[in-house]
Amino acid sequence: MRKILKAVFVSIFCLIFMSGCTSLLPVFTTVNETNNNKSVCQYVTKQTTSNTNESNTTLLSSSISSFLDAKNSSVRVMACYSVNDNEYEMSSSGFIVDGEYNSSTHKYVYYIVTSASGIFYRYVTNPSDSIDIENDVNIVRSGTFEMYMEDGNAYTGEMVGYFDAYDVAIFKFQSDKEYDVLELSNDEVSIGDTVYAYGTPVDGYNLLNTLIKGTVSGTNRLSDLYFSETINSKTYSAVISSYPTFQFDGSINLGMEGGPIINANGQVVGMIGYRYGTNAGTYMYESLSFGLSSANLKPIIESIISTGSFTKPLLGITITDIYNVSEKENYEWIEDNQIYSGVVILKDGISDNSPAYNASISDNSVLIKLVSDGKEYNISNLSCLYSALVQINPSNPLSVTYIDSNNQTHTKVVNLQ
Amino acid sequence: MIKGFKVLSLVFMVFSLTSISQKKDVAINCNTISDEEITLTNQVNLTSSMNDFYNEAIKGVVKVSNYAKTTTQGVSSYVKQSIGSGFFYDEDSSYYYLLTNHHVIESYNMVSITIHSNQEIKNVKVIGYDDKQDVGVLRVNKSELNSAIKVLELLKDNNFINPTIGDDVVALGCPGGQGFSGTLSKGIVSGVNRIVSESNNNIYNQDHAIQTDCAINPGNSGGPLLNMNMEVIGVNTMKISSDSSIREEALNFALPIHDMYKTSMLIRKQFNDFGQNSVIQFNNRLSISSSKQFKSIRDMSIKERDVYGVINKNQGVVCLNDDSTLNVKRGSLIVSINGVAINNVCELRRELLDIYYQGNLTNKIVVQVYKNVNGNLNDSISNISISPKIINV
Numbered sequence: 001m002r003k004i005l006k007a008v009f010v011s012i013f014c015l016i017f018m019s020g021c022t023s024l025l026p027v028f029t030t031v032n033e034t035n036n037n038k039s040v041c042q043y044v045t046k047q048t049t050s051n052t053n054e055s056n057t058t059l060l061s062s063s064i065s066s067f068l069d070a071k072n073s074s075v076r077v078m079a080c081y082s083v084n085d086n087e088y089e090m091s092s093s094g095f096i097v098d099g100e101y102n103s104s105t106h107k108y109v110y111y112i113v114t115s116a117s118g119i120f121y122r123y124v125t126n127p128s129d130s131i132d133i134e135n136d137v138n139i140v141r142s143g144t145f146e147m148y149m150e151d152g153n154a155y156t157g158e159m160v161g162y163f164d165a166y167d168v169a170i171f172k173f174q175s176d177k178e179y180d181v182l183e184l185s186n187d188e189v190s191i192g193d194t195v196y197a198y199g200t201p202v203d204g205y206n207l208l209n210t211l212i213k214g215t216v217s218g219t220n221r222l223s224d225l226y227f228s229e230t231i232n233s234k235t236y237s238a239v240i241s242s243y244p245t246f247q248f249d250g251s252i253n254l255g256m257e258g259g260p261i262i263n264a265n266g267q268v269v270g271m272i273g274y275r276y277g278t279n280a281g282t283y284m285y286e287s288l289s290f291g292l293s294s295a296n297l298k299p300i301i302e303s304i305i306s307t308g309s310f311t312k313p314l315l316g317i318t319i320t321d322i323y324n325v326s327e328k329e330n331y332e333w334i335e336d337n338q339i340y341s342g343v344v345i346l347k348d349g350i351s352d353n354s355p356a357y358n359a360s361i362s363d364n365s366v367l368i369k370l371v372s373d374g375k376e377y378n379i380s381n382l383s384c385l386y387s388a389l390v391q392i393n394p395s396n397p398l399s400v401t402y403i404d405s406n407n408q409t410h411t412k413v414v415n416l417q
Numbered sequence: 418m419i420k421g422f423k424v425l426s427l428v429f430m431v432f433s434l435t436s437i438s439q440k441k442d443v444a445i446n447c448n449t450i451s452d453e454e455i456t457l458t459n460q461v462n463l464t465s466s467m468n469d470f471y472n473e474a475i476k477g478v479v480k481v482s483n484y485a486k487t488t489t490q491g492v493s494s495y496v497k498q499s500i501g502s503g504f505f506y507d508e509d510s511s512y513y514y515l516l517t518n519h520h521v522i523e524s525y526n527m528v529s530i531t532i533h534s535n536q537e538i539k540n541v542k543v544i545g546y547d548d549k550q551d552v553g554v555l556r557v558n559k560s561e562l563n564s565a566i567k568v569l570e571l572l573k574d575n576n577f578i579n580p581t582i583g584d585d586v587v588a589l590g591c592p593g594g595q596g597f598s599g600t601l602s603k604g605i606v607s608g609v610n611r612i613v614s615e616s617n618n619n620i621y622n623q624d625h626a627i628q629t630d631c632a633i634n635p636g637n638s639g640g641p642l643l644n645m646n647m648e649v650i651g652v653n654t655m656k657i658s659s660d661s662s663i664r665e666e667a668l669n670f671a672l673p674i675h676d677m678y679k680t681s682m683l684i685r686k687q688f689n690d691f692g693q694n695s696v697i698q699f700n701n702r703l704s705i706s707s708s709k710q711f712k713s714i715r716d717m718s719i720k721e722r723d724v725y726g727v728i729n730k731n732q733g734v735v736c737l738n739d740d741s742t743l744n745v746k747r748g749s750l751i752v753s754i755n756g757v758a759i760n761n762v763c764e765l766r767r768e769l770l771d772i773y774y775q776g777n778l779t780n781k782i783v784v785q786v787y788k789n790v791n792g793n794l795n796d797s798i799s800n801i802s803i804s805p806k807i808i809n810v
Contacts, residue, residue, distance in 0.1 A: 067583065068582065078718070146719050148715075151731055152714055152715035152731030153731045154717075154719045154731075201657075201665070201668060206611065206612050207611060208608075208715070208716075210607045210608050210668075211605065211606070212605075213605045250630075251666040251668075253665050253667075253668060286666065287666070
């Protein structure tokens with residue numbers, strides 16, 4: 001019998017930047033894009049696939065016709081890690097996003113996406129009053145992974161890659177059986193849309209693929225992905241990253257993170273993130289749930305499946321939302337000129353020799369638009385910017401439009417490479 | 418088994434509901450409609466029909482009050498100790514019959530019902546109950562009611578099939594206090610055949626529940642979960658609630674009406690046999706041990722499948738210990754009973770309840786199993802014949 005500590009539960013939850021909740025947050029919040037990216041570049045080497053070459057594999061296509069069919073492609077992911085002679089289990093949800101048939105081994109290979117924070121095991125190594133996710137928290141990714149399907153089959157999986165900053169992890173498994181691949185929708189969700197989601201709550205009650213229903217309550221939200229652990233009744237927490245989400249009112253529970261959020265046509269519009277208020281002290285909150293949209297998932301998944309990793313392009317700017325600098329010295333011009341939408345590039349917020357520096361973008365300015373490969377991204381807040389940055393192809397020139405402190409609008413072309 | 422996680426406890430309580438808006442559920446029907454005005458019209462229609470639905474269905478729902486008897490200075494009086502819900506499900510020439518949960522009327526001295534007109538009928542006859550399946554059956558004399566009530570239809574299509582996952586459902590019930598009587602809440606069916614049980618003791622052990630995200634709260638227990646045809650599909654009974662730092666939401670369960678109905682009919686049959694003054698304490702042995710004695714393969718971890726030698730199978734019920742009732746050995750994989758395929762524990766339990774319910778106790782029961790020999794599942798299916806008489810009550 002393996003020993004599994006009871007107190008290992010690592011609760012990771014998200015706090016949301018909402019105007020109504022400003023008391024929870026520091027008044028002046030800056031997000032240093034450069035620092036954010038440091039943590040996400042430590043990719044493991046992609047496992048080499050055995051004897052799989054292009055000529056004898058066939059890509060599978062989706063044949064999902066309604067949200068109900070999506071259940072058969074939803075997966076419960078379980079991980080077991082061995083740390084200092086103790087074993088720890090993590091459980092999350094996921095779904096099949098890609099697959100191929102290998103005609104030489106006569107097996108299907110399926111790729112599933114799940115929540116990185118839900119499946120990887122983090123623990124505090126240096127307990128102190130203010131812990132840092134980089135230096136004081138260890139993350140364990142090598143363990144055994146099991147995939148449980150709706151049809152009763154269970155498979156052993158293998159990690160392909162991950163992008164912690166946006167809470168994405170990809171695994172693969174082999175099977176004799178054909179499963180449908182869930183199609184990621186190209187359409188963004190709109191407020192008021194009905195969405196469904198499948199996920200398996202963490203508990204002993206066999207609630208595999210619980211279906212929930214909700215309405216999209218908000219878009220362009222910025223979620224802070226938190227890690228927290230309680231040691232000797234003291235809770236330590238740190239921000240893993242901030243990432244763009246949409247909000248809905250379905251009742252997701254711990255363990256359902258990573259499951260597919262589906263529209264009525266059976267297209268996946270996002271991946272379940274977290275519900276605000278799953279931790280102690282937030283008992284008043286209800287049905288504040290968040291998900292990562294398919295538009296953001298798609299490029300990350302494609303990159304991880306083909307190369308084993310994903311790298312978010314770096315502009316080299318230090319930024320914040322407009323409401324964070326209102327009535328702050330140096331930034332009065334923003335309100336004076338009635339600019340309410342955009343992302344503030346802070347004074348002295350251009351890193352030396354960065355792509356933004358090389359394109360001579362001004363600091364103390366408001367970024368309002370990106371154009372890449374003919375596609376326009378209106379940047380009304382940080383969430384929009386984070387969302388756009390994972391969608392653009394860094395090999396294309398990026399056109400950046402911003403307003404400087406003289407209220408002049410400029411467009412500069414940035415070379416991201 | 419996930420042992421690393423805090424075990425959650427199911428709270429069996431008298432449930433009540435908070436109301437939710439019905440309007441949000443309209444969008445799915447409107448996906449193909451681009452004209453916003455049509456959408457608005459649909460919303461109005463739906464809201465008004467939901468109100469009609471409510472006004473009709475609520476006539477079948479009652480508040481059930483459980484009174485304890487206290488004696489002070491030689492004077493006896495009844496004190497209300499808990500409140501739940503119930504509903505009318507059957508009638509004959511002189512009586513209406515009601516279903517509720519056993520835990521709503523547990524350790525009662527007197528039970529009363531309050532119908533939609535706010536009339537309270539005291540000293541309601543408790544015909545019997547099954548504490549393992551959490552069924553309680555009440556009877557009220559028709560002449561005692563001062564206004565018309567509705568006997569709710571039960572979902573009987575195709576011999577009580579499971580509701581479809583994703584279906585819209587409505588819960589009706591009564592609150593912890595008179596102030597929230599007749600509360601309506603709406604949700605969907607999130608899952609069927611869920612094995613849920615209370616972790617603290619084994620008094621209640623339900624292994625076949627309907628899971629819903631419909632708001633269900635203390636005071637709702639015993640109330641009906643209805644589909645949009647106003648048929649009762651289940652009896653609201655449980656929700657997951659834990660005292661740990663993790664806060665669950667909307668993991669609620671109703672017991673399927675087919676099993677409740679069959680058990681209630683068996684209770685009523687015994688009541689008629691034993692006489693009108695009896696209270697039947699029904700106990701179907703098969704309903705209690707199944708989740709310890711048997712386990713569906715699909716609920717097993719890869720390691721557990723390995724232990725029982727069923728790693729290459731994905732459907733069926735594994736016998737965890739030698740079982741004398743069905744005459745099967747530990748590690749055997751049950752795949753059918755009397756020719757009916759058994760994919761999970763719920764289906765096994767339901768099939769055995771059916772055999773008893775149909776009163777067909779003279780024929781042999783044929784159980785088909787894969788036998789586990791030395792940790793390896795035998796490729797051939799064996800037939801085991803058992804005599805049904807050992808399915809005792």
